[in-house]
Amino acid sequence: MPKARETVLEIDLNALAHNYKYLRSKVAKDVKLMAVVKAFGYGSDVVGIAKKLTELGADYLAVAYTAEGAALRKAGIELPIMVLHPQSFNFEELIENCLEPSLYSEFVLKEFIETAEKLKQKHYPAHIKFNTGLNRLGFSEAETDVVKNLLTGTTAVKAKSFFSHLAASEDWREREFTLNQIHTFKRIAIKLYEELGYRPMLHICNTSGIINYPEAAFDMVRTGIGLYGFGNEEAEDNKLKPIGTLKTIISQIHQINKGDSVGYNRAFKAEKPTKTATLPIGHADGINRQYGNRRAGVLINGQYAPIIGNVCMDMLMVDITGIDCEEGDEVIIFGGPQHATKFAEKGNTISYELITGISQRVKRRLIE
Incomplete structure (x- = not known):
């Protein structure tokens, strides 16, 4: 599968077919x-x-x-x-x-x-x-x-x-x-x-x-x-396949000195030298402010990067200290190993609210 080059919600139609057939099997054919x-x-x-x-x-x-x-x-x-x-x-x-x-x-x-x-x-x-x-x-x-x-x-x-x-x-x-x-x-x-x-x-x-x-x-x-792809309990989640993977990229990388701040209201202040990445996705896209300030994070090259500071309308920043990555690299917000239910829980909400809240300005890509 090609790497993301922009913010995109990938929709797996094979996963949809799996879920349909699983749920269909639970009731009589008629x-x-x-x-x-x-x-x-x-x-x-x-x-x-x-x-x-x-x-x-x-x-x-x-x-x-x-x-x-x-x-x-x-x-x-x-x-x-x-x-x-x-x-x-x-x-x-x-x-x-x-x-x-x-x-x-x-x-x-x-x-x-x-x-x-x-x-x-x-x-x-x-x-x-x-x-x-x-x-x-x-x-x-x-x-x-x-x-x-x-x-x-x-x-x-x-x-x-x-x-x-x-x-x-x-x-x-x-x-x-x-x-x-x-x-x-x-x-x-x-x-x-x-x-x-x-x-x-x-x-x-x-x-x-x-x-x-x-x-x-x-x-x-x-x-x-x-x-x-969501069954309202973990046992059923394991039998279903979430159809959506929300991806974005790293726009810019910054080296933050000890004592410097990141984002609006200086909500994050570096206690030590920190490496950050800015991503082109924000609360206008459905990743709301409740996920900021280390409550949730993203995956970059398989490693967890917590969201730091306040989520902006069109951007958010993550701590990539110790992660081998560069500008243009793909970032997974949710999907795949980052289950949307777990991401939503970190923002004290549910998968329904998270997935239905992804803005229509985010590009959709059907995959089969």
């Missing part, structure tokens, strides 16, 4: 798989990821907002796409792009029915979300009659699925809570099956749900973070 590609494919390259997932056999894609789905349609992606958090203002655009909304409240369900009727739709597919304990979005169990009455009162919209979201499927200490969510969801579905007279698909499992509660796979499972 269970559909919805691949979540919101937030630019969890900070990667959403079009490249979507095309690879189509090739791998994914049944559905999911995005957060209508504009994300519309961009995938513009790029030629034809798989069914669910929009997890649509706003009523965008419903016409959603229908024009053949996207399928998650409808989670009486207001949005009424608004969507009104839009679908205005556009003369017939049985337009929609996904009805129920709140079973996450308390973020979704109809409550007490609102099943509202759902039934609105759906039976129109021919413009038809439920394609009922779904919910597990709140703590990765935490075995919350097993009782998770099982109660699953049982509540079953109870809601059974009631609505009888009242609607047809059977929409059911799905509740996220990545950790697939791994820890495969018996709750129902008709479809949803996976996001797992596809990108």
Whole structure:
């Protein structure tokens, strides 16, 4: 693989295929798989990821907002796409792009029915979300009659699925809570099956749900973070392959005298002669100030170089004392031997926030 000559996020599509096949193997062959590609494919390259997932056999894609789905349609992606958090203002655009909304409240369900009727739709597919304990979005169990009455009162919209979201499927200490969510969801579905007279698909499992509660796979499972190589616990991380490696280069090397300072606010002061390297990446690229002042570090020629001083908007500085390197050498921020989960932990955050926060000004390179 060629060495980096600039700041770049390399995206390994073979690793994506490995993760897809691993997660797919956890559920029965007749269970559909919805691949979540919101937030630019969890900070990667959403079009490249979507095309690879189509090739791998994914049944559905999911995005957060209508504009994300519309961009995938513009790029030629034809798989069914669910929009997890649509706003009523965008419903016409959603229908024009053949996207399928998650409808989670009486207001949005009424608004969507009104839009679908205005556009003369017939049985337009929609996904009805129920709140079973996450308390973020979704109809409550007490609102099943509202759902039934609105759906039976129109021919413009038809439920394609009922779904919910597990709140703590990765935490075995919350097993009782998770099982109660699953049982509540079953109870809601059974009631609505009888009242609607047809059977929409059911799905509740996220990545950790697939791994820890495969018996709750129902008709479809949803996976996001797992596809990108993170399993929410170390044992599963070891079975998955992170798809992203963030690289940069050394822009300049400095010899810092004892007593001299580095960076804004003189946050680093040399207690002895120190050799530093300046890298062309900063908090505007997603490597935030929380990683500065030796909390995290990078790899240069296989050796650890701590970040010193405050991270700047477009640059950061590292201590390379004792490391054999020169200007132009490749630097690994995370990926490969520098696992993104471990890097994120040093900044007191999680892999989700780190990888989705990599700025779109960082070049993406697909590797297969």
